[in-house]
Amino acid sequence: xxxxxxxxxxxxxxxxxxxxxxxxxxxxxxxxxxxxxxxxxxxxxxxxxxxxxxxxxxxxxxxxxxxxxxxxxxxxxxxxxxxxxxxxxxxxxxxxxxxxxxxxxxxxxxxxxxxxxxxxxxxxxxxxxxxxxxxxxxxxxxxxxxxxxxxxxxxxxxxxxx
Numbered sequence: 001x002x003x004x005x006x007x008x009x010x011x012x013x014x015x016x017x018x019x020x021x022x023x024x025x026x027x028x029x030x031x032x033x034x035x036x037x038x039x040x041x042x043x044x045x046x047x048x049x050x051x052x053x054x055x056x057x058x059x060x061x062x063x064x065x066x067x068x069x070x071x072x073x074x075x076x077x078x079x080x081x082x083x084x085x086x087x088x089x090x091x092x093x094x095x096x097x098x099x100x101x102x103x104x105x106x107x108x109x110x111x112x113x114x115x116x117x118x119x120x121x122x123x124x125x126x127x128x129x130x131x132x133x134x135x136x137x138x139x140x141x142x143x144x145x146x147x148x149x150x151x152x153x154x155x156x157x158x159x160x161x162x
Contacts, residue, residue: 021053027153029062032121035148035156038071040118041094045105045133048125048153060102063121075117076102106131114138120145120157130155 036042044063051058067074075094079086088094095116101107105122115138122130134144134157145157 018053025051025053025153026059026062027123027126028151029065029154031151032149032154032156033066033070035158036066036070036072036119041073041075041116042066042119042121043075043094043108043113043117044102044121044123045108045131046102046123047105047131048123049103059123062123066119066121105133108133109136110134110138111136112139114145115140115142118159122155122157123153124155126152 042063044061044066046060046062049057049060061077064074064077066072067077073092073094076097078084079088095113097113098107110133114134114136120133122133124130130150137144143160146160148156148158150156
């Protein structure tokens, strides 16, 4: 019927618009990931997980794009759940994190977890500087990660090249 066709067209246009708005909100994630190399370890610290377009924390796991597009280990991921059907290879797993860590990036302690990663991808509110997360030396006393690239919503830090 004409009513069904109109409803389908309206729904299609609405979805197209919302996807475009959410993509705009994602920001320059691809630009940040372009500065990474495959085979490394990246932690996502998502200080701005919400969306003005979608009522869900749609950016909470955006750092997983590193694993999917570049290739390497990312944290936090669903593999870390105790009942996950996918498991890390023994010796390749990330360090353990407290429950709900992905929801509370301010709990990141560089003195505890600093040596476990090569990259730190931080999502922060638009038009702002990233929160300070390197407030203590790493467990080994390694150099503080350096800012590689900062876009409007993303900041990528990396272990300094020796």
